[in-house]
Amino acid sequence: MGKRTLARLTPQAAPEGAPDMVGSSSALQRVRSLIDKIAPTDRPLLILGETGTGKEVVARRIHALSGYAEGPFVDVNCGAIPESLVESELFGHVKGAFTGASAYRPGTFSQATKGTLFLDEIGELPVALQPKLLRVLETRLFRPVGSAEPLHFEGRIIAATHRDLRAMVAEGSFREDLYYRLAVFTVELPTLEQRRGDIPDLVRHFALRQPRPLSFSPAALSLLRQQPWPGNIRQLRNLIDQLGVLAETPEIGLAVLEPFLAHAPEPRLREDEIAEALLRLPGDDKLLAAENLLIDHALARCDGNKSAAAKVLGVSRKVIERRLKSRDAPLQRMRDLLDDARLLVDSARYREAIVTLRRCLKLQGEGDGEGEEEALLLFDVYRLLGISLRSVNGWLCAEAQDCYQAALNLGRGDPLERAHLQFGIWGAQLMALDLVKARASAQDMIQHALSQSLGDALGDAYVALANTLFWLGDAEEALACLARCQLLGVDRTEERLGGQGIDLANLALTLEGLAAFRLGSFAQARKALAMLVRRLETQRFHAFNHALTLQGAAWLSCLFEEREATGTHGSALETLSREYGFTFYQGVGQIFRGIHEGWEGEPGVAEAVIQEGYDTLLVRRGGRLFHSFQAWHRALALLAAGRSQEALAAADLGVEVAMQTQDRAYLGELLVVRARARRALGEEEEACQDLYGALSTAQALGSVAARVEAATALAQVLRETGRAAAGTELLTRALRGVALSEAPPLVQRALALLATDADH
Numbered sequence: 001m002g003k004r005t006l007a008r009l010t011p012q013a014a015p016e017g018a019p020d021m022v023g024s025s026s027a028l029q030r031v032r033s034l035i036d037k038i039a040p041t042d043r044p045l046l047i048l049g050e051t052g053t054g055k056e057v058v059a060r061r062i063h064a065l066s067g068y069a070e071g072p073f074v075d076v077n078c079g080a081i082p083e084s085l086v087e088s089e090l091f092g093h094v095k096g097a098f099t100g101a102s103a104y105r106p107g108t109f110s111q112a113t114k115g116t117l118f119l120d121e122i123g124e125l126p127v128a129l130q131p132k133l134l135r136v137l138e139t140r141l142f143r144p145v146g147s148a149e150p151l152h153f154e155g156r157i158i159a160a161t162h163r164d165l166r167a168m169v170a171e172g173s174f175r176e177d178l179y180y181r182l183a184v185f186t187v188e189l190p191t192l193e194q195r196r197g198d199i200p201d202l203v204r205h206f207a208l209r210q211p212r213p214l215s216f217s218p219a220a221l222s223l224l225r226q227q228p229w230p231g232n233i234r235q236l237r238n239l240i241d242q243l244g245v246l247a248e249t250p251e252i253g254l255a256v257l258e259p260f261l262a263h264a265p266e267p268r269l270r271e272d273e274i275a276e277a278l279l280r281l282p283g284d285d286k287l288l289a290a291e292n293l294l295i296d297h298a299l300a301r302c303d304g305n306k307s308a309a310a311k312v313l314g315v316s317r318k319v320i321e322r323r324l325k326s327r328d329a330p331l332q333r334m335r336d337l338l339d340d341a342r343l344l345v346d347s348a349r350y351r352e353a354i355v356t357l358r359r360c361l362k363l364q365g366e367g368d369g370e371g372e373e374e375a376l377l378l379f380d381v382y383r384l385l386g387i388s389l390r391s392v393n394g395w396l397c398a399e400a401q402d403c404y405q406a407a408l409n410l411g412r413g414d415p416l417e418r419a420h421l422q423f424g425i426w427g428a429q430l431m432a433l434d435l436v437k438a439r440a441s442a443q444d445m446i447q448h449a450l451s452q453s454l455g456d457a458l459g460d461a462y463v464a465l466a467n468t469l470f471w472l473g474d475a476e477e478a479l480a481c482l483a484r485c486q487l488l489g490v491d492r493t494e495e496r497l498g499g500q501g502i503d504l505a506n507l508a509l510t511l512e513g514l515a516a517f518r519l520g521s522f523a524q525a526r527k528a529l530a531m532l533v534r535r536l537e538t539q540r541f542h543a544f545n546h547a548l549t550l551q552g553a554a555w556l557s558c559l560f561e562e563r564e565a566t567g568t569h570g571s572a573l574e575t576l577s578r579e580y581g582f583t584f585y586q587g588v589g590q591i592f593r594g595i596h597e598g599w600e601g602e603p604g605v606a607e608a609v610i611q612e613g614y615d616t617l618l619v620r621r622g623g624r625l626f627h628s629f630q631a632w633h634r635a636l637a638l639l640a641a642g643r644s645q646e647a648l649a650a651a652d653l654g655v656e657v658a659m660q661t662q663d664r665a666y667l668g669e670l671l672v673v674r675a676r677a678r679r680a681l682g683e684e685e686e687a688c689q690d691l692y693g694a695l696s697t698a699q700a701l702g703s704v705a706a707r708v709e710a711a712t713a714l715a716q717v718l719r720e721t722g723r724a725a726a727g728t729e730l731l732t733r734a735l736r737g738v739a740l741s742e743a744p745p746l747v748q749r750a751l752a753l754l755a756t757d758a759d760h
């Protein structure tokens, strides 16, 4: 929105004034449904998306649908105000506050009172002003420049940016606390290329708004669908506007369209864009970084020939040699900094370590980057930076992953340290639900541990593989993995710390319980649960291991529908994780607390709690694991709340994600709940198909639990449609071989249905 400079006022925008959001792609539908949910709240909101994707449209729509619609929509572009004026522009100033302040002037916060303040290009907000905005978000108070009296802000803040704010947080140019305050809800807009299916509708929409309405031939529409759209919807709209004025005829076929595409300006890099990109180079000294980049690039283009590179750069060969030589001196400095960083990491002062290690990396950019010693130093720099970043930003911190990978790519380092790095990479892949990569990483870890005879790392590796296989739906192989590292049937006192300091014994008990439950070995699963609970009561674990153990206890209690225990363990997990900053596990705990709320008769609350736990705690950190599990329980809660259409949507999305990611852990259960939602909506036939699908999926995956669930639901349908005998037979077959001792309620429900069949 470089088009605006200062704030603009729109006096009112009633709901009917909500701007059009054309498009029916699933990506846009998701955005729309998110908007509908978020709009009525008064919480801040962050809209992310490339230029021209419709961030302002979304902001206006949210305003129009919100409780603030009667108030003004004030739109301010933080990037377009000179830095020295931003504060008075936002907060206003009193008379005499500075030279030229001849009268009181209200700022945009005052103008937007009882309305919506849209802070566009929030990434450009000067660092010095960020604490002031944070203060408004925390206290709702702000002070005009030169005034001692705080004023109250009664509106809602919506921020937007095309920048990667999380990267800005990581590099320190955007405050983390402000980021989390703004991003209470985040709407991420797809690019036009991610929703090409919407192009024909958008074209028609803009075509009708021309002075002489245009019509497009199917071939022209198809060509438009194939174009690159770096400027997104704005670029498309501009093209249609041009056609509206300049095309010879309003019937737009290929012949009319093509010349306009050919004349579309080539996307060229402007100087300010080049400069912006250079300013994002790592390190403090951007001038030096830019110079190094140019020299390295010229050398790479000339296959390392210095004379040729000098020619490309328009300097003498001597200049290049001098600059390259001056990069050697940093090696000693790098050693010194690395020593400092080691001490900082050892004393858990990770934030300071990050700063020191980044300085090291900057020096590396100045060395010639080839010597063996430098490579060894770099291995440690990347390794320690990865560890520090992960400790501050969580497991899924993308930059930490890049550091681990960079260290591994150097092909150096101690084997045990390399094993640790592999484990870090695997953990992040698993949490991001990148199961195929996670399986390959776990297999690499086993290989590496075996070839280097690393005992501790081997335990980690097998548990990692068992964990991945569980999510891939292979419960049997997961148990075999645990057996291979002697971690099956762990008893009360057994201890097994892996190379990462993770308590493998408790993790193995959790996995054993889950896999056994899936395979219908309910007694084994119950024993694992009981053991986890006893260990929680009798052993003292490090906080992280305590969290992992609580997770296992809550999860297994949930499968056995032990209501009280699910709530207790879930809440304990949530509290502990909040205290220690294990955001991901806090989200997991919240999901179990939500499930418990549902059982307590509050399904609407349950759904909201589960969704918030997943969306804001797991997903915010980049995690996607547990998608199928939470989708299954959200859909169940929605069904219980009588919101069948939403239940269907939640289950549908769950199935879609499960299919995409090969997360088959709860696929059968998801198909069953989807079928139940369809039945509630009267879609009997589709429901039946889903149930047969669920049954065969469960059978293919060897999931006894899902098989019994599916067969029970199907028997119910058959009974209600006059085919009770077929239902009885199907259910009897599904229950064949299922051990009844310690069986969970889902089996009891199947038996109860059979018993009523027998009565009939």
Ligand SMILES: Nc1ncnc2c1ncn2[C@@H]1O[C@H](COP(=O)(O)OP(=O)(O)OP(=O)(O)O)[C@@H](O)[C@H]1O
Pocket (backbone or CB within 6 Å): 001, 002, 020, 021, 022, 023, 049, 050, 051, 052, 053, 054, 055, 056, 057, 058, 162, 202, 205, 233, 234, 237
């Ligand atoms: N879903 C939509 N349906 C119809 N028109 C749209 C839609 N989304 C965006 N537009 C139109 O595309 C143009 C760009 O939208 P908008 O200004 O909201 O984008 P933006 O992401 O805020 O861009 P920038 O970051 O460059 O400021 C506007 O003309 C807007 O009306």
